[in-house]
Amino acid sequence: MSAPRLVYQVYPRSFQDSNGDGEGDLAGIARRLDHVAALGADAVWLSPIYPSPLADGGYDVADHTAVDPRFGTLADADALVARAHDLGLKVLLDVVPCHTSIEHRWFRQHPDWYVWSDRDGPQNNWRSTFGGPAWSRDPVSGRWYLHSFHPEQPDLDWRNPDVPRAMAGVLRRWRERGVDGFRLDAIDRLMKDPELRDDPPADGRVGLPLGEDDASLEHVHSVDAPDIGDALAVLRDAAGDDAFLVGEVFLPSDRLRPYLEHLDVCFGFELFHAPWTAEAVRAAIEGSLVHGERVAWVLSNHDFPRLPARVGAAHVRAAALLLLTLPGVAFVFQGDEIGMVDGPGSNPPHDRQGRDAHRHPMQWDGSPTGGFTTGTPWLPLVDPAERNVAAQERDPRSLLALYRDLIGLRRELGEEMAFLDATAPGVLACRRGADHLVALNLGDRLAATPEPLAGAELVRATAEPDATAVPAALEPGQGVLARRR
């Protein structure tokens, strides 16, 4: 399939409830896909929809080929895919091949599909991504098993040929149902050192944010084994050459090459986590561009604080301009297009990692439950009266209007990207394609618009849809897309 230019991430539990139980579901998503299509997306990625005890928000899968009853049925999934295709949208499912829920029947039926210690205790010093040892004792057998994430998520043993075979079957089943591709979860965890050797202490080279515990070790043996390509080849073969495969590889861009041999794109987490300064953002983009258009740009997802918390409320529009004018594939997390902010989460939390705050329900209208549900939402709505889709649809100055305009314009930009040097402090600017120019002010004071933009024709300013000329200076958080005359 031709690569999508814009993929919209849906977190199913928080998108749209259709039956009043307070949780989003597949019928609700299908009903709201017209919003995704109107935004200009070409594909929708659904975070996991499978039966799950929800120890990790659905990333603890208890059956990879079924639909969680809270989300609906397989028939609802078929209807969603059909509706998406009617609207010209591809559907990407989230596949979690590295681990299962401890409640997956495989854990009891096929214990040899998992990774076990041959001692009465942890086999090595590996730490869980979420903190604590990566080994827990199975109370039933008394043996110790590996879990890269929560203890409720035992790692599958991809060195047992039955495991790739089973997971290939999962991908085939969904492809048969019309799914167009997959986002592959935590895929750098798929293959580990066959001897399960200790990781050495960290030497400070990680380059991406890790939990404190996780960051204490250099992940030499616990992730990214040299033969990762063998496993990825199995996934590619099962998905088919025309499936779109996105890897969640939490590694710096200089380690993506083996993944890109088999997957279409990998997320660019360096840009995602770059400090919001012109220098850091430029360095992250340049680091990724060595892979051409094979790094998927993403600034937000269900795992990390929402954009206003990371770049500052005043810079949300500049972030949109940056993301949506980069070459290749870009991902938008639900709610970013209306500027959704982190919420209070819940007490007790649903997510032990503190990520409820980024997963509050979508705000469709200004009513107290935001049009999300007629019941009691599983997480409260944050501020639907202040920001919602319905109001922003009526307002040409809204953030939603900016997203729609930029996503439309995105298709007109060529492939090349070259940064302009000698810009004012805080300003990032580049040439895009043969005749477009982008400039944005990531700093905190007024800065001169770079010289090459003077005299260029204004295409879209972040602040003012009706502006007709490139301004001489950019306010903090402002940006422009222009075309050379």
Ligand code: GLC
């Ligand atoms: C990915 C998911 C995250 C999940 C983890 C373990 O990073 O995005 O939500 O907790 O994998 O499956």
